[in-house]
Amino acid sequence: AQSVTQLGSHVSVSEGALVLLRCNYSSSVPPYLFWYVQYPNQGLQLLLKYTSAATLVKGINGFEAEFKKSETSFHLTKPSAHMSDAAEYFCAVSGTSYDKVIFGPGTSLSVIP
Amino acid sequence: DVKVTQSSRYLVKRTGEKVFLECVQDMDHENMFWYRQDPGLGLRLIYFSYDVKMKEKGDIPEGYSVSREKKERFSLILESASTNQTSMYLCASSPRTSDTQYFGPGTRLTVL
Numbered sequence: 001a002q003s004v005t006q007l008g009s010h011v012s013v014s015e016g017a018l019v020l021l022r023c024n025y026s027s028s029v030p031p032y033l034f035w036y037v038q039y040p041n042q043g044l045q046l047l048l049k050y051t052s053a054a055t056l057v058k059g060i061n062g063f064e065a066e067f068k069k070s071e072t073s074f075h076l077t078k079p080s081a082h083m084s085d086a087a088e089y090f091c092a093v094s095g096t097s098y099d100k101v102i103f104g105p106g107t108s109l110s111v112i113p
Numbered sequence: 114d115v116k117v118t119q120s121s122r123y124l125v126k127r128t129g130e131k132v133f134l135e136c137v138q139d140m141d142h143e144n145m146f147w148y149r150q151d152p153g154l155g156l157r158l159i160y161f162s163y164d165v166k167m168k169e170k171g172d173i174p175e176g177y178s179v180s181r182e183k184k185e186r187f188s189l190i191l192e193s194a195s196t197n198q199t200s201m202y203l204c205a206s207s208p209r210t211s212d213t214q215y216f217g218p219g220t221r222l223t224v225l
Contacts, residue, residue, distance in 0.1 A: 009153060032212050043117070043203055043216030044156075051212070090155060094212055100171070101214065103148075103156040 002027045002093045004104035012110040019063075019078040021107050023091030026072065033074045034092040034101065035065055044090060050074060061085070086111045116140070117217035119204055125223045132191040134220050136204030143209040145187035147171075147179060150201040150219070162187055163209070194224045 007022040025031055032051050036044040048059025055067045061084075065076045074091060091104040120135035136145065144163055148156040148171075158171030160179040168179050176198060180188045187206075191198055201221050205214040 004155075034212070036216075041122075041218070043218045044205075044214075045216065046213050049213065100158060100161070101212065105153050105155040 002031065002095055002102045004091050004093050004102055006089075006091050006104040006107050008107055009105065010108045010110070012112055013081045014112050015083055016080050019076070019081045019085065019109065021076040021089050021091075021109065023065075023074045023076065023104060024072050025074060025091070025093045027093055027095060029095045032094045033065075033067060034094075035059065035063070035074075035076050036090045036092060036103075038088040038090065038106075040087070047076070047089070081109075081111045083111050083113065085109060117204055117206055117215050119202075119217040119220050121220050122218060123221050123223075125225065126191075126194050127225055128195060130191075130194050130224075132194050132222065132224075134189040134191075134202055134204075134222070136187045136189070136206075136217055137185050138187075138204075138206040138215070139185065140206065140208075140215070141184065142206035142215075143184070144207045144214075145181065146205040146207075146214065147177075147187065147189045148203045148205065149173070150203055156203065159189065194222075196224050198222065199224045 003026045034049045035047040037047045038044045048057045050067045058064045063078045094101045117138045146161045147159040162181045178190045204217040207214045
């Protein structure tokens with residue numbers, strides 16, 4: 001069975017500062033891991049995904065995430081926050097490409113000018 | 114561009130009413146999903162479908178049913194709406210062999 005925890009339901013950063021959103025997972029098999037973003041009044045869209053290739057995954061809009069098996073983590077980072085990054089971010093896990101995807105509770109990111 | 118559309122952005126219904134939420138995707142995806150999204154709980158899977166006329170229960174199917182008569186359309190039905198079904202409902206689709214889901218904009222349902 002898979003599960004996801006996201007530390008911090010709300011994170012605030014200043015414009016230009018580092019963004020770090022934390023995700024830890026639990027999986028009985030090698031996981032597939034995802035980050036989705038939800039902008040206000042919109043559905044979710046895929047930011048990036050890890051599927052057992054390179055451990056450092058680059059996504060859209062300058063975001064990247066690193067898979068660390070020893071820490072069971074898949075934290076999302078961006079070197080410099082932009083006002084347009086304000087959104088809800090969801091980490092998700094599945095056991096295979098055919099499995100159900102399990103979503104975390106989400107982290108709301110605010111960017112302060 | 115993949116497009117997933119949902120019939121309503123906002124819906125207000127009364128307790129006991131039968132409610133239909135419609136979802137249509139235009140990319141010939143085999144898989145379709147219904148989630149509800151609640152603050153602090155993330156997305157929870159209600160039902161999913163891998164093919165026409167096929168359906169599988171997700172994690173919280175109680176009080177809901179679904180219908181998939183055509184490949185592009187997946188309907189969520191609340192047989193008798195209750196106040197605890199007030200939520201944001203998200204539809205998603207994906208190709209058969211892909212793990213990437215494409216989401217609609219959501220329907221915010223309020224049951225009074």
